[in-house]
Amino acid sequence: xxxxxxxxxxxxxxxxxxxxxxxxxxxxxxxxxxxxxxxxxxxxxxxxxxxxxxxxxxxxxxxxxxxxxxxxxxxxxxxxxxxxxxxxxxxxxxxxxxxxxxxxxxxxxxxxxxxxxxxxxxxxxxxxxxxxxxxxxxxxxxxxxxxxxxxxxxxxxxxxxxxxxxxxxxxxxxxxxxxxxxxxxxxxxxxxxxxxxxxxxxxxxxxxxxxxxxxxxxxxxxxxxxxxxxxxxxxxxxxxxxxxxxxxxxxxxxxxxxxxxxxxxxxxxxxxxxxxxxxxxxxxxxxxxxxxxx
Amino acid sequence: xxxxxxxxxxxxxxxxxxxxxxxxxxxxxxxxxxxxxxxxxxxxxxxxxxxxxxxxxxxxxxxxxxxxxxxxxxxxxxxxxxxxxxxxxxxxxxxxxxxxxxxxxxxxxxxxxxxxxxxxxxxxxxxxxxxxxxxxxxxxxxxxxxxxxxxxxxxxxxxxxxxxxxxxxxxxxxxxxxxxxxxxxxxxxxxxxxxxxxxxxxxxxxxxxxxxxxxxxxxxxxxxxxxxxxxxxxxxxxxxxxxxxxxxxxxxxxxxxxxxxxxxxxxxxxxxxxxxxxxxxxxxxxxxxxxxxxxxxxxxxxxxxxxxxxxxxxxxxxxxxxxxxxxxxxxxxxxxxxxxxxxxxxxxxxxxxxxxxxxxxxxxxxxxxxxxxxxxxxxxxxxxxxxxxxxxxxxxxxxxxxxxxxxxxxxxxxxxxxxxxxxxxxxxxxxxxxxxxxxxxxxxx
Numbered sequence: 001x002x003x004x005x006x007x008x009x010x011x012x013x014x015x016x017x018x019x020x021x022x023x024x025x026x027x028x029x030x031x032x033x034x035x036x037x038x039x040x041x042x043x044x045x046x047x048x049x050x051x052x053x054x055x056x057x058x059x060x061x062x063x064x065x066x067x068x069x070x071x072x073x074x075x076x077x078x079x080x081x082x083x084x085x086x087x088x089x090x091x092x093x094x095x096x097x098x099x100x101x102x103x104x105x106x107x108x109x110x111x112x113x114x115x116x117x118x119x120x121x122x123x124x125x126x127x128x129x130x131x132x133x134x135x136x137x138x139x140x141x142x143x144x145x146x147x148x149x150x151x152x153x154x155x156x157x158x159x160x161x162x163x164x165x166x167x168x169x170x171x172x173x174x175x176x177x178x179x180x181x182x183x184x185x186x187x188x189x190x191x192x193x194x195x196x197x198x199x200x201x202x203x204x205x206x207x208x209x210x211x212x213x214x215x216x217x218x219x220x221x222x223x224x225x226x227x228x229x230x231x232x233x234x235x236x237x238x239x240x241x242x243x244x245x246x247x248x249x250x251x252x253x254x255x256x257x258x259x260x261x262x263x264x265x266x267x268x269x270x271x272x273x274x275x276x277x278x279x280x281x282x283x284x285x286x287x288x289x290x291x292x293x294x
Numbered sequence: 295x296x297x298x299x300x301x302x303x304x305x306x307x308x309x310x311x312x313x314x315x316x317x318x319x320x321x322x323x324x325x326x327x328x329x330x331x332x333x334x335x336x337x338x339x340x341x342x343x344x345x346x347x348x349x350x351x352x353x354x355x356x357x358x359x360x361x362x363x364x365x366x367x368x369x370x371x372x373x374x375x376x377x378x379x380x381x382x383x384x385x386x387x388x389x390x391x392x393x394x395x396x397x398x399x400x401x402x403x404x405x406x407x408x409x410x411x412x413x414x415x416x417x418x419x420x421x422x423x424x425x426x427x428x429x430x431x432x433x434x435x436x437x438x439x440x441x442x443x444x445x446x447x448x449x450x451x452x453x454x455x456x457x458x459x460x461x462x463x464x465x466x467x468x469x470x471x472x473x474x475x476x477x478x479x480x481x482x483x484x485x486x487x488x489x490x491x492x493x494x495x496x497x498x499x500x501x502x503x504x505x506x507x508x509x510x511x512x513x514x515x516x517x518x519x520x521x522x523x524x525x526x527x528x529x530x531x532x533x534x535x536x537x538x539x540x541x542x543x544x545x546x547x548x549x550x551x552x553x554x555x556x557x558x559x560x561x562x563x564x565x566x567x568x569x570x571x572x573x574x575x576x577x578x579x580x581x582x583x584x585x586x587x588x589x590x591x592x593x594x595x596x597x598x599x600x601x602x603x604x605x606x607x608x609x610x611x612x613x614x615x616x617x618x619x620x621x622x623x624x625x626x627x628x629x630x631x632x633x634x635x636x637x638x639x640x641x642x643x644x645x646x647x648x649x650x651x652x653x654x655x656x657x658x659x660x661x662x663x664x665x666x667x668x669x670x671x672x673x674x675x676x677x678x679x680x681x682x683x684x685x686x687x688x689x690x691x692x693x694x695x696x697x698x699x700x701x702x703x704x705x706x707x708x709x710x711x712x713x714x715x716x717x718x719x720x721x722x723x724x725x726x727x728x729x730x731x732x733x734x735x736x737x738x739x
Contacts, residue, residue: 045721048721086600089590090593096530099530101597101601105602114520
């Protein structure tokens, strides 16, 4: 059995003003994978392609060992999609939306659905056209969780949610994945949430994957490095070193500890190197900024 | 107000320009051709007028412009009336001007033909009333009258009155001088509704602004948190939309028949129904289904595509949502005719009516391919215009049943294949799911 829940290889999707990829992404089974990136990075495009919303120009997508196009029905029976962009207005009320989606899944869990309705304060007679933004996301999550999918893909689920709703959403997600058998791919701008919730992370920008790995390892790999140099020293274009700020001889940089740059700096006579840990958000901002400068 | 109007036309000038050009051609050809074409002029002209008013307005509403404009330092009345002028007043003047210009040009080249002053006058008047009624219907459809009526009744009222008025205006414009009293009655309704639109234009903004503040929470505590029972899936989607589509299709046919009888255009209701199917008036039936059945379902495509159903089944369902109510209405009406002394008219009626399946199915493919945006609208207009241009061919003639069946089968199959292709290969439609009531999301990576 394949150890990866999602394998994306060489994925390319071209628009007139944007290109996703070539993108390689690996989501291990049982992982909670946070896909992060700025607006327009390509997160939604990548997720849309998994569900066949549009055709990739190149590359392959495999979910639970199934090809996303050849085996799309089997794949979708085992996967679920959550997005605040889903529109339920045509159903009129929550009950009809549930009834519609329920018909697609033989293993639908009515008991669990009822529990989620209670937890999310959703009634079957609530009108879908007038649900708040947060309530729509909760309905989307309820519909996704109630058939207990093996893989759950959430596209910006926390957008527009208040702190309490966000906590509730993550609470339900954690409950759903506590057996460790379910895989979650979640794209979000909420980096604090991702850092706390996701055990794997992938960072995407301008359609390219900047980094990927276990969240703790990724965060641990990088350090803010502050140091001084003598006059005239140049440190630009060194792999593993991102210059964030320079004031005369004083430098603030982001250092990739695996790149050997620390030793390289010492060899170049850099003085008083002070290393401090970074958060996922620090890392995200620094890497995004570096790309912009480039 | 002036800024809003200028803004509107700076973005939507091409629709006004295109409409004006078409009106010029209609005016020219009607003045040049036979008296039969004179009758076709109001029909074509008013349909173009509806798109000059309703199309740009709905495009703006779908993109959430009302919510944005409501925050500007303008009163609701200023905003509402600026829109009224943009989608009713100015287009009406442009339509009349270009109709007369076209007819005038024709008369200059063909001075021997009679200048169709009566037809031009009535067409201009009814174009104005159609645009005004459409605007008022929009207020109701958006829940703008909710402070006076409940939202549901407001929308139902708007749909019924709007449909009747537009259909009535088309027929009245055709037969104004044959039945002056009937046409005056329709005109009076149109004038009243147009005036309501002007007077209550501010309700539009108020209605929209308050829309999202409603909670929509159920007060029915006995039914809280209950998982519904019964079958679901695509069959539920089709059954859920069938009755509404069937009733509205049959309702529109009967409503137009009532108006035709009232106007004295048909000697009996059976003849009225037959005339409607033959003259291309069934356009209203299939276009209503496209707007109120297919378009809302297209907005759900993101959800539908995430469910375990193949692209082929999904495409077939989208087509079925549109064509089943139409077929149902046709069969029931034909059966109804079959029980009358004019039973022999049943099959010819059904034969002509079912040709409406061709544009209907093609509209589904267009909407799934291009979404509820400018591209989708343009394609639908092209389909509508082509079907209208071709409708006189079948007006007095009768295709053999085998030809009708073959044509319908070929085009519905083509529409299915196009819809399936769009579902599989096109990413655009999944990004157009704004409703007239909500904000739109632009194409976002």
